[in-house]
Amino acid sequence: MTDQVEPSAPAAPKLEPDFVPEVEKPWLQTWRMFAKNRAALFGLVLLSVIVGMAVLGPTLYPADPYDIVWAPQSPPGTEGFILGTDYLGRDLLAGIIYGSRATLIVGAAAALITIVIGILVGALAGYYRGWVEELLMRITEFFQVLPPLLLAMVLVLLFSPTLVTISIAIGVVSWTATARLARAEFLRIRELEYVKGARSIGARNSRIIWLVILPNAAPPLIVSAAFAVGIAILFEAGLSFLELNDPNIMSWGYMIGSNRPYVLESWWAVTFPGIAIFLTVLAVSLIGDGLNDALNPRLRQR
Amino acid sequence: MNTPSPILSVADLAVEFDMRDGVARVIDDLSFDLMPGETLGIVGESGCGKSMTALSIMRLVPMPPGRIAGGEIRLDGENLVAASDVRIREIRGNEISMIFQEPMTSLNPVYTVGDQIAETVRLHEGLSKRDARDRAIEMLRAVAIPAPEARVEEYPHQLSGGMRQRVMIAMALTCRPRVLIADEPTTALDVTVQAQIFDLLRDLKEQTQTAIILITHDMGVIAEMAQRVVVMYAGRKVEDAPVDELLLNPKHPYSQGLIACVPHLQAVPTVERPPLMEIPGVVPSVSELGRGGCPFAPRCAQAMDRCRQQMPPPSTVAPGHQVACWLIDETRAA
Numbered sequence: 002m003t004d005q006v007e008p009s010a011p012a013a014p015k016l017e018p019d020f021v022p023e024v025e026k027p028w029l030q031t032w033r034m035f036a037k038n039r040a041a042l043f044g045l046v047l048l049s050v051i052v053g054m055a056v057l058g059p060t061l062y063p064a065d066p067y068d069i070v071w072a073p074q075s076p077p078g079t080e081g082f083i084l085g086t087d088y089l090g091r092d093l094l095a096g097i098i099y100g101s102r103a104t105l106i107v108g109a110a111a112a113l114i115t116i117v118i119g120i121l122v123g124a125l126a127g128y129y130r131g132w133v134e135e136l137l138m139r140i141t142e143f144f145q146v147l148p149p150l151l152l153a154m155v156l157v158l159l160f161s162p163t164l165v166t167i168s169i170a171i172g173v174v175s176w177t178a179t180a181r182l183a184r185a186e187f188l189r190i191r192e193l194e195y196v197k198g199a200r201s202i203g204a205r206n207s208r209i210i211w212l213v214i215l216p217n218a219a220p221p222l223i224v225s226a227a228f229a230v231g232i233a234i235l236f237e238a239g240l241s242f243l244e245l246n247d248p249n250i251m252s253w254g255y256m257i258g259s260n261r262p263y264v265l266e267s268w269w270a271v272t273f274p275g276i277a278i279f280l281t282v283l284a285v286s287l288i289g290d291g292l293n294d295a296l297n298p299r300l301r302q303r
Numbered sequence: 304m305n306t307p308s309p310i311l312s313v314a315d316l317a318v319e320f321d322m323r324d325g326v327a328r329v330i331d332d333l334s335f336d337l338m339p340g341e342t343l344g345i346v347g348e349s350g351c352g353k354s355m356t357a358l359s360i361m362r363l364v365p366m367p368p369g370r371i372a373g374g375e376i377r378l379d380g381e382n383l384v385a386a387s388d389v390r391i392r393e394i395r396g397n398e399i400s401m402i403f404q405e406p407m408t409s410l411n412p413v414y415t416v417g418d419q420i421a422e423t424v425r426l427h428e429g430l431s432k433r434d435a436r437d438r439a440i441e442m443l444r445a446v447a448i449p450a451p452e453a454r455v456e457e458y459p460h461q462l463s464g465g466m467r468q469r470v471m472i473a474m475a476l477t478c479r480p481r482v483l484i485a486d487e488p489t490t491a492l493d494v495t496v497q498a499q500i501f502d503l504l505r506d507l508k509e510q511t512q513t514a515i516i517l518i519t520h521d522m523g524v525i526a527e528m529a530q531r532v533v534v535m536y537a538g539r540k541v542e543d544a545p546v547d548e549l550l551l552n553p554k555h556p557y558s559q560g561l562i563a564c565v566p567h568l569q570a571v572p573t574v575e576r577p578p579l580m581e582i583p584g585v586v587p588s589v590s591e592l593g594r595g596g597c598p599f600a601p602r603c604a605q606a607m608d609r610c611r612q613q614m615p616p617p618s619t620v621a622p623g624h625q626v627a628c629w630l631i632d633e634t635r636a637a
Contacts, residue, residue: 131367193408194403194404194405194408194409195408195409195410195411195412197363197403197409198401198403198409198410198411198471198474199411199422200363200395201361201363201395201396201400201401201403202395202396202400202422202423202426202474203391203392203393203394203395203396203397203423203426203427204392204422204426205392213411216413216414217411217412217413
């Protein structure tokens with residue numbers, strides 16, 4: 002009845018020779034893919050420069066961005082003020098340097114809030130299905146149909162504008178896309194064999210959600226986190242433009258907003274903060290794009 | 304049955320699924336016993352409820368839409384159908400474990416194989432990281448993976464299909480379960496690798512005395528591995544017999560068909576071969592189940608009027624040999 006003619010082989014045949022291929026940790030492989038992407042590397046360098054400026058800038062260039070230091074609307078280069086002064090005579094370079102702090106802090110914090118809420122909602126909805134999913138996705142839809150900038154403005158106005166409230170407001174209005182993405186990933190992965198396998202060795206739900214499915218859902222979520230940083234930076238700039246910024250901390254958006262009426266007399270006062278915002282968002286997006294390529298399993302196959 | 308009491312006993316198991324147009328009984332009236340140290344084969348075509356039986360024993364039937372609608376599954380006397388979720392988690396991986404069909408997708412790609420094997424013991428025996436790792440290496444050695452100290456640090460994608468299935472077996476056996484369910488463990492593998500895996504399973508079974516439920520559609524595999532066979536069709540048991548008895552003297556037309564449709568290698572290749580038979584038709588879809596009458600009747604060459612009206616009850620034709628078919632009555636009457 003067997004498929005074999007001869008009696009079954011006497012001993013288990015030798016497997017492959019004792020050759021063990023070199024182990025490459027997944028993160029190393031990701032880095033290799035990332036480093037191949039020149040644009041992404043450029044983004045990384047650019048972002049490093051901006052972060053360096055935020056961290057070290059105030060020590061290297063100790064000037065208060067709110068101090069009136071020279072004649073208003075002096076063009077770039079006047080009396081050693083490399084970027085000139087604004088409509089009140091404040092040093093623009095100091096503004097750019099200090100402004101990078103608000104931008105980066107709000108960008109990172111808001112993106113973190115976005116990702117945390119998004120993953121929490123998406124993971125629970127996608128894993129448990131049923132009424133949990135129904136409820137959470139209706140809430141998601143509710144937030145999706147609210148105009149985000151308007152909602153963020155209302156939130157910031159209700160609680161006085163500080164870095165914390167601004168970050169929370171931005172996070173609260175922009176988590177829906179991440180939640181949908183996380184849910185989709187969880188819906189896909191929960192049906193895979195190794196999730197069944199984890200259940201079959203006696204793992205509990207919390208373990209399966211956070212330690213089995215989430216690490217496998219991470220690549221697209223990391224990419225979405227990178228883009229969330231860019232969006233949050235733009236949001237922060239938009240709110241500050243409307244003077245909904247922390248009045249104690251200089252911000253690029255505020256610089257553009259406050260100098261807007263004088264744009265014809267002193268173009269530089271709005272242009273340089275604008276360039277700063279542009280470059281930061283560009284850097285973050287390039288990194289996000291690079292991560293997308295590096296983490297995409299289909300592109301990673303050798 | 305015999306004197307020793309079964310380690311696992313399934314009685315009158317029924318599993319239902321909610322479908323768009325009503326309830327489908329995907330498993331009905333299923334009863335079988337698994338003796339300690341025995342290998343029981345469950346055969347049938349795709350969609351016969353073999354895998355669902357395995358999932359029911361592990362209490363892994365997706366619910367909703369599925370549910371265990373009736374019957375008992377007793378592990379050493381303890382009814383798993385009524386057990387609490389906490390108890391079930393203790394049993395899974397520890398007393399009953401399972402090997403899945405697809406070694407390519409049943410390992411988690413983001414953890415090393417060592418971590419995954421260690422996971423099982425850490426969950427059930429609360430070993431320290433270091434001890435669990437040592438156990439993982441020991442298990443990798445037990446499943447004959449070369450250089451286990453190095454392999455333990457590897458990720459699933461670095462291993463071949465056969466190696467991955469070995470890792471799965473290592474995972475399933477780390478806690479020395481009393482029952483191992485192997486759901487088509489070699490379907491996705493090359494024939495040569497398949498033979499290796501079965502050799503391994505047989506060796507390990509001898510060492511650990513684990514009882515195995517082997518789910519397959521391959522009669523050749525059954526002949527080599529199993530002591531007893533349950534043939535399933537459309538969620539029901541149609542025949543249950545010792546392996547030799549079933550292969551030499553199958554009573555149910557479906558069992559006969561399953562055996563006749565396997566090509567055999569012959570010692571002298573030029574000898575005229577018996578024609579390869581096929582079973583016409585396909586397994587009924589779940590929504591067609593439970594219409595009364597024998598579910599196999601539409602495909603059965605020997606079907607009688609009675610077959611289309613009444614479900615044949617299981618009857619014993621020889622010691623330990625049960626068949627659910629009206630033909631048995633006919634031959635008896637004759």
